[in-house]
Amino acid sequence: MAASVDPLVVGRVIGDVLDMYIPTANMSVYVGPKHITNGCQIKPSAAVNPPRVTISGNSDELYTLVMTDPDAPSPSEPNMREWVHWIVVDIPGGTNPSKGKEILPYTEPRPPVGIHRYILVLFRQRSPVGLMVQLPPSRANFSTRMFAGHLDLGLPVATVYFNAQKEPASRRR
């Protein structure tokens, strides 16, 4: 009877990528016209452009957004876990990533095999990051936990994830 209903736990986002945390901020994410709720299905072709993200918080706070895929290259053999798609730092509270510093440009989801989870994680910074950040050497084998540790970001304040799988070839063109 003690089954958790938290989609982040059921969907194994907490565990595979993140540690248990208490949400203290709000983040709303749109891919195209669609509002993202945890575990919803998105076509990769719809996510060619960066999702539109709005975050809560005060303008004197700064936030970091990370978008990552723990199921690379396939969920059954995620040897490249995680594949990082997007990193934006110094986003002022109450605004969106376009007001922050994009230190790793957005790349669209391109899941080759299986159904991948694409996770957007929001952290509240303790201080401006600016030039202090080291670009990860490769998008593959990224660790959100370690990245947060390096920048002293602490635990996340908000998380949203969606699922995506490869579209049939005939549809894309």
Added chain:
Amino acid sequence: MDSEREPKSQTLNRQGSLYSLTLDEVQTHLVGSGKALGSMNLDELLKSVCSVEANQQQQQQQEDLSLSRQGSLTLPRDLSKKTVEEVWKDIQHNNTNGAQERRDNNNSNNNNKQATLGEMTLEDLLLKAGVVTETVTGGNGLGENNIPQAAGPWVQYHQLPSMMPQGQSFMPYPPVGDMQGAMVSQSSLLMGGDTQTTPGRKRVASGEVVEKTVERKQKRMIKNRESAARSRARKQVTANCLAEDRVCVAFSLWCVLTLGVVMMMDEQAYTQELEIKVSRLEAENERLRRQKEVEKILPSAPPPDPKRQQLRRTSSAPF
């Protein structure tokens, strides 16, 4: 799953129609049954809401209902434990302690499907809506609830055999660049007879071949199990979202009905007071009328003596 084709406005409309369907149902039951709100069968109402929702769900498959949730749904404990009549009593008597006896009575009615609205607590309502709510505790639901609950399934999951092939049959892949390209190059390496760690089949004794086959079958089985587990998890996430939505619908329905009952009871109390006043006035009216009748029949009483004596004295004074 073509769920993303649906525009946001359509999703909102659907959510709105669920809500307006609920209110229509309320109206229908009120008018059609002719019963007082307090004796309406909430079970039927809930079932009709849930069945409509289920039909819509089938049409749209795994469409989400655009209710974003980043924490658990926490219901105020005081509210969830009270019945409608308790709420009314609180309003009347301005105390919050009278609910104990009635709560005990209600627990024994939990399985009674004909429970009337007055006997049904919010928790009964939510349980009937098919949502597990016994983990709801008051106060700061988020922090205290999530941590102990989540530990359970997390531990269970880790008991599954974890397949993280370390340095198995994949050649090193290009560090940066298109992931799909990397995947293609990996599979082509495999098919091309990668000899780094996987021995070529044709060059080994038959005993080892059998062993390899068994090993491969086992790995395949484990992978299938894990894939099934992931698939179940995805379904569970969607199911939980829908369950939470049902809780929201049930809760708002309860609020609407409680308000209605309170207003109705309020009106009843006012009417009762009016009726008491009217009957008092009628009684008073009747009394006055009888008095008037009596006065008509009997002559009015003579003026008191002191006045007459005064008159006589006045008239006899000059003599």
